[in-house]
Amino acid sequence: MSDILDKIVATKKIEVASCLQKISLANQRGQAEANNRDALLKPRGFIQAIENKISAGKAGVITEIKKASPSKGILRNNFVPADIAQSYENHGAACLSVLTDMDYFQGCNAYLQEARAACNIPVLRKDFTIDPYQVYEARAIGADAILLIVACLELNQMKELEACAHELGLDVLVEVHNAPELEQALELRTPLLGINNRNLKTFEVTLQTTLSLMSMVPDNKTLVTESGILSHADVELMRNNQINAFLVGEAFMRATDPGTALSELFF
Incomplete structure (x- = not known):
């Protein structure tokens, strides 16, 4: 694990312990299950939304809502998650990814709730998930999908979190x-x-990472290339290699209108 990941995971363990003192696991689970019975809050089908775009011959783009990052600082001052979500949806996004980590990305759970309420597309909770409590919390706040980062989890942890x-x-x-991470995944x-x-x-970025690993990915997996997609040439490079799902954040967050930037880059 890298130094920054070590720090984030250590902070996350403290955060989870603190959250447990405020809202019990049983209460989070109860809210998660209640959401699953609510027509507006039940899961929207994150993977299906991406596959639907790809089946229609389009790029399946997961568009990110991210205020800041540890390496770049503040990415967007005019940060209104609901407006950004609507802009993305109106310009063809398959899904959203919303940063909820507060300490390193200046995110929060409310940003995800505001974004999801403003649109009809599925939402990924982009956070550092290390404990089942966070999985219940994700569903309790309305997330449709979670992220598991192999670099900060053991295989048995990942299997437990995925099952949850x-x-x-x-x-x-x-x-x-x-x-090695791909083999575990x-x-x-x-x-x-x-x-x-x-x-x-x-924090260096190279698209060669995706290109060098793609041959290891079996046909029954949907491959998403993340980070570093900045130009039409980048998109074309990936699509020419049969990679049709993308996660893009920083490039859109720095644009005047994120949705317009999405349609200009992909559509």
Whole structure:
């Protein structure tokens, strides 16, 4: 694990312990299950939304709502999650990814709730999930999918978290950066596999990461390329290699209108 990931995971353990003091696991689970019975809050089908776009011959784009990052600081001052969500949906996004980590990304659960309430597309809770409590919390706040980052989890942890997510009807995006991580990710049931082109140790980005690992991904998985998609040439490079699902955040967050930036880059 990289230094920054070590710090984030250590902080996350403290955060989970603190949250447990405020809202019990039983209460989070109860709210999660109540949401599953609510027509407006039940899971929207994150993976299906991506596959529907791809089946229609389009790019399946997961568009990110992210105020800041540890490496770049504040990305967007005019930060209104509901407006950004609507803009993304209106311009063809398959799904949203909303940062909820407060300490390192200046996110919060309310941003996810505001974004989801403003649109009809599925929402990924983008956070550092290390404990089942966070899975119940994700569904309790309305998330349709969670992220599991192989670099900060053991395989048995990932299997436990994935099983918990699937029990609640949540989809899972599992994220890797290298071959050993990819081998572990393939032990999971989820068909959605993300390759992060950003090295979390150095924060350097290269699309070669996806291109070098793609041959290891079986046909029954949907491959998402994450980070570093900045130009039409980048999109074309990936689509020419039969990679049709993308997660893009920073490029859109810096644009005057994120949705317009989405349609200009992909559609």
